[in-house]
Amino acid sequence: MLSPKTIGFLVLSLALGGLLGRISAPRPTAEAGNASRATSASWFSSNPSRALPDTGASVDTGRAIADVTPGREEIKQERILSLLEISKLTGSRKLYEQVQRFVKSLDVEGVKNALQQTGSLPPGNVRRSLTYSLINRLAEFNPQEAIRFVEKKELLDLREAIYATIATAWAEKDFNAAKAWAYGLPEGNARRNAISGIVSSLAERDPDAALKLVLADNKLMGSGYNWAWSVFGTLSARNPADAARRAAGLPSNEFRQQALSVVASHWASTDPRAAAEWASSLASGGLQQQALRNVIATWSQTDPNAAAEFLAKLGPGQLRNEMASQLGSQWAQRDASAALAWAEKLPQSEGRRNALTSILGQWAQNEPRKAADYVMKMQDESRFDNYLQNLAYNWGRNNPADAVAWARAQNSPEVDKNFLPNILSEWTRYEPEKAIAQLALITNDATRKIATERISSQWSNSEPEKAIRWLTTLPDNEDRENALRNAVSNWSRENPENASAWLNKLPIGKTRDGLINTFVSNVSNFDPESAVAWAVSVTDDNQRRSSVQNVLGNWARNDKPSAQRWLAAQNFSKEEHKQYEDQIGRSK
Numbered sequence: 001m002l003s004p005k006t007i008g009f010l011v012l013s014l015a016l017g018g019l020l021g022r023i024s025a026p027r028p029t030a031e032a033g034n035a036s037r038a039t040s041a042s043w044f045s046s047n048p049s050r051a052l053p054d055t056g057a058s059v060d061t062g063r064a065i066a067d068v069t070p071g072r073e074e075i076k077q078e079r080i081l082s083l084l085e086i087s088k089l090t091g092s093r094k095l096y097e098q099v100q101r102f103v104k105s106l107d108v109e110g111v112k113n114a115l116q117q118t119g120s121l122p123p124g125n126v127r128r129s130l131t132y133s134l135i136n137r138l139a140e141f142n143p144q145e146a147i148r149f150v151e152k153k154e155l156l157d158l159r160e161a162i163y164a165t166i167a168t169a170w171a172e173k174d175f176n177a178a179k180a181w182a183y184g185l186p187e188g189n190a191r192r193n194a195i196s197g198i199v200s201s202l203a204e205r206d207p208d209a210a211l212k213l214v215l216a217d218n219k220l221m222g223s224g225y226n227w228a229w230s231v232f233g234t235l236s237a238r239n240p241a242d243a244a245r246r247a248a249g250l251p252s253n254e255f256r257q258q259a260l261s262v263v264a265s266h267w268a269s270t271d272p273r274a275a276a277e278w279a280s281s282l283a284s285g286g287l288q289q290q291a292l293r294n295v296i297a298t299w300s301q302t303d304p305n306a307a308a309e310f311l312a313k314l315g316p317g318q319l320r321n322e323m324a325s326q327l328g329s330q331w332a333q334r335d336a337s338a339a340l341a342w343a344e345k346l347p348q349s350e351g352r353r354n355a356l357t358s359i360l361g362q363w364a365q366n367e368p369r370k371a372a373d374y375v376m377k378m379q380d381e382s383r384f385d386n387y388l389q390n391l392a393y394n395w396g397r398n399n400p401a402d403a404v405a406w407a408r409a410q411n412s413p414e415v416d417k418n419f420l421p422n423i424l425s426e427w428t429r430y431e432p433e434k435a436i437a438q439l440a441l442i443t444n445d446a447t448r449k450i451a452t453e454r455i456s457s458q459w460s461n462s463e464p465e466k467a468i469r470w471l472t473t474l475p476d477n478e479d480r481e482n483a484l485r486n487a488v489s490n491w492s493r494e495n496p497e498n499a500s501a502w503l504n505k506l507p508i509g510k511t512r513d514g515l516i517n518t519f520v521s522n523v524s525n526f527d528p529e530s531a532v533a534w535a536v537s538v539t540d541d542n543q544r545r546s547s548v549q550n551v552l553g554n555w556a557r558n559d560k561p562s563a564q565r566w567l568a569a570q571n572f573s574k575e576e577h578k579q580y581e582d583q584i585g586r587s588k
Contacts, residue, residue, distance in 0.1 A: 104137070111138045114134050115138070118134065131158065147166055147181070160193055163191075163193040164193040167182050168197035168198075203230040203231045203234050207234040211231050228258035228259040232246075232258075235263075240266055243263045243266075244260070256287065260282075261290050272295065275298075279294075280292070297326050304338075332358065340363070342355075368399065372391055375388050384414045388415065396423040397429070400434075403419075404423055404438060408441075413447075417447045420451055421453075422454065425458045436470065452479075453483065460491070464499075465498060471487060516538050517543060517547050520535045524554050524555070532548060532552065548580060549579070553586070567584065
């Protein structure tokens with residue numbers, strides 16, 4: 001069996017050797033005129049050092065990144081697997097898991113070398129995931145060097161996501177230096193994320209000081225920045241009653257709600273009855289309901305019977321309906337029969353339906369046929385479009401063939417309509433060809449249409465190129481066009497160079513224009529020059545102008561001089577040039 005290091009190496013070899021393509025420039029069209037020809041530069045043509053020469057020979061990926069692999073012996077072993085086999089990991093969760101394992105195996109020099117190699121990748125999810133993971137690893141060794149790497153122009157889009165991690169790693173080594181850096185950053189999300197890393201690090205050893213740090217700056221308690229989890233998590237672990245008192249006295253409504261939620265969860269994990277009594281004593285309103293949600297959610301995991309008794313004492317309403325689902329799910333994991341007996345005794349209500357849906361979902365993990373047979377015997381009018389639909393997802397993940405066989409045996413149009421599309425959607429995750437084969441066995445046109453849409457949506461998330469090949473074999477209609485746009489959207493994020501090459505082969509017309517617009521909207525954030533080249537190739541005048549404007553607006557917000565230089569080199573009419581010039585000027 002290959003070691004995790006070897007598997008990690010295989011993944012990075014694929015990324016470096018198998019994905020070094022280029023985003024194709026759109027072929028010029030008569031409608032696009034000179035503008036299209038003037039904008040044929042792609043991401044690679046403007047970054048020539050990033051492209052490997054196309055010699056027609058296969059890339060020796062072992063030699064390309066030998067310096068960042070755990071050892072040359074493993075390079076020899078990995079050649080047993082072909083790149084075709086490895087390429088099946090592209091875009092899947094498994095690929096990213098193996099990337100993480102590989103990154104963790106590297107020392108500081110290995111990380112630096114790997115970062116140099118990933119810089120040669122075209123934009124896309126693989127490159128971003130590798131770069132993000134490697135910078136996180138570099139921050140563990142040398143936070144300052146990680147910062148310098150992130151601040152390279154082509155990595156500016158990673159700042160907001162990664163600064164918190166870098167700040168936390170730095171603060172553990174030199175808190176004062178990390179704090180000075182974070183507070184010296186310009187206002188914006190990157191600064192707030194960096195400070196959140198400082199707060200998290202400090203909160204572990206001195207939550208009082210961390211709380212003072214947050215309260216000293218009102219901007220740090222702004223919407224969307226959750227400082228409560230790190231600070232009040234530590235305070236609650238020490239003294240939940242005191243943490244609750246301090247949380248209730250916070251000046252910011254959002255910060256107060258977050259802090260109370262943290263306290264409720266922590267307190268309920270050690271003394272749920274005391275936590276429930278405290279939450280009930282809060283003034284009626286949103287803060288009380290949120291605290292109760294957290295108490296019951298935690299309590300359900302340890303003592304569902306007691307949690308059910310407490311839930312029954314709450315008055316009818318949305319809170320009880322929501323928590324019935326949470327309680328049912330947690331309880332069914334421990335004892336599905338007991339959970340089902342509890343739910344059956346509940347009065348007819350949304351809460352009862354929520355609880356039964358959650359319990360049946362859990363039951364289906366182990367005994368799906370029994371759960372499905374139970375649903376068929378129910379007198380509830382919503383058994384098909386509620387319980388059976390949700391049951392299908394769970395059964396489909398574990399044994400879709402058995403689920404389909406059960407459905408066929410029912411000989412029921414309602415079962416086919418509400419069950420089969422969801423089953424086939426889940427089956428597509430693992431064996432799309434087998435799921436597609438089932439479509440021919442569905443006799444009802446409406447049900448087959450729904451199932452086709454579910455398969456297309458699911459497949460395009462994991463393997464958009466294969467999904468597109470299949471979609472092109474279907475009848476040409478509006479449904480197929482919508483499915484193609486969804487698939488191209490996923491493909492352009494996953495592998496923009498292959499997506500652009502495919503788009504170049506399409507005949508000029510409405511379908512191509514629509515797919516180009518989808519492509520452009522997905523690549524404009526990380527490769528605006530290629531995006532705008534494609535935007536001007538759209539043949540419909542209104543769509544083209546709108547698409548170009550959108551790209552230039554995004555481009556100008558990040559790099560206005562480059563957007564202006566691009567526009568100056570074009571041969572648009574005066575009126576159209578002015579339109580784009582104004583768009584760049586408005587962008588900030």
